[in-house]
Amino acid sequence: MSKLVLAIDDDKYIHHVIEESLSGFCTLIHAKNGDEGLRQALKYNPDIILLDIEMPGKTGFEVCNELKANPQTKDIPVMFLSGKSDLPDRVKGYNAGAADYIVKPFNAEELMARIRVLYQYRQHSKKLKSDVERAQITAEIAMTDSGDMGRIMRYVGQSYHAHDIKALSEHMFEFFNPMELDVVLAFWYQDVGVFCSAEGGVCPLEQELLEKHRDANRFVDFSHRTIINYPKVSMLVKNMPLDDAQLYGRYKDLFPHILEVTNAKVQDMENNERALTQAQQIGNAFNDLSDQMYLNSDSREHAVEKLAAQLDELNKSIEQSGLSGSDEVAFHLQQLKQTQLLFSSLNEDLSFIKYQLKHIIESRSSLLASLQKMAEPSDTEDVTSQTDIELF
The missing domain is CATH 3.40.50.2300 (Response regulator)
Structure with missing residues (x-):
């Protein structure tokens, strides 16, 4: 159409x-x-x-x-x-x-x-x-748990279990919903703006306003709208009660608590992502090193065996030729035996290094699995319900 x-x-x-x-x-x-x-x-x-x-x-x-x-x-x-x-x-x-x-x-x-x-x-x-x-209609959560502080604590618990921007924004909208506030969120994740609204879409002008005021003061008021800025999150309240000084003051005291928690959570998400990336890079480097060592291992062992066999043949040839009593020949034979021992010792050291690398790679795999589990939401997580909080 x-x-x-x-x-x-x-x-x-x-x-x-x-x-x-x-x-x-x-x-x-x-x-x-x-x-x-x-x-x-x-x-x-x-x-x-x-x-x-x-x-x-x-x-x-x-x-x-x-x-x-x-x-x-x-x-x-x-x-x-x-x-x-x-x-x-x-x-x-x-x-x-x-x-x-x-x-x-x-x-x-x-x-x-x-x-x-x-x-x-x-x-x-x-x-x-x-x-x-x-x-x-279906998500009218019981807000009888002692006002603002109880809901802040509930949000702190929810944010702890949020592992992505979508889940975090949903918990924030749930927090603001009982206040009947129309809110637009901007998450500055890895310096890229991610815009969210409870109504779904964020219009281009709202995105532009949030981007333009990102580095402005903590609170920016215009008409009946307010932008609150933190390094990793900004919030546009489209119907701020500027004509109600008492309610406006309450909100200005309340919102920083929520945004500070959110700001810290976004930073934590970024740190987890960087740690996971670095662990993967280090693990890949160890894998490459291990592969290279295993690739050359057989060749080194074969070279040491070949040197030992050639040294035995040389000893037999010298004995048959009657030169075994020569000091010069004895000296060179001794030098070759020492070289053989050095090669054997080097092979043993490399075998130990291979064993250690294998152990490191196994530990790295376990670490990566743990980091990935931390970065992914779990279906069995139990977030404290709104009615479980009774502070006052």
Whole structure:
């Protein structure tokens, strides 16, 4: 089914550019101002809305606010079209409810790529929205265990048993769910951003905001949103109660405990992964060395046996020739016997080294198995349930 895109702009030339850029890619509906765009959005329920910011009558921000306030249109992703590229303008667009922001002039490839991302984001969000609603109904965990401290301790226990980012994020969303907070998480794992949302998708503008503010202050407030930053994890709270000073203060005291635990867990995951990689590299080096020694072992033993046989034959030849009484010949024979003994001793040393290498490789295999078991979740792990905690 073709994507349905609504373009709202007062500039006929921009409509022409959009028409040419998206020809054959999607079905277009055009609106020349904000009021007409709102009517078209209600009538056709498009997949994506392209919205100009500066228009006569209602501005793009006002139109976006109305779209997001209407239950029939609030889930339609909005992409702002603007000639302004500064971050404050993007933040203003995000605060109005936009999912993306593209700067004029734009080319067809960029516009199509962004529309494709937004379309996938909406489809993914639609699918997971019903799953989340069902999960919230069936996963109403008893929160009668003494408030914040009990839930923090429960999360600490859960995070201990989490062995990947997906499991860790699920426990975090479970923690924030009773607070009715809309949260987006960014895990900076091995310096790569992994973005998660309880609703499924994370829109491009949210990813950009988290990336831009990653190295900012611990708390960054804008509109009714707050970003909290730690080295390995950042959190965007999309409905922070900034107008309730008491509740806001409680949250600012509470969230660092959760994020500190999460930050430490992500670091632990990274350290385990590095340790496992290093153990594998060291083990591979020992394997290569052992293979090389075993490859040359037979040749060395055969050479020592051959030297001993040649020395016996030389002794017999000297005795038969009557030269056995010669001091010079006796001296050289003694030197050859010492060389034979050195070769034999070297072979014994190498055999011991081979034995030690075999023991090291067996220990390395056991270590790798233990590290892999630590890095993998177990089906039999028993995480303390919410109702097991009674502190107060």
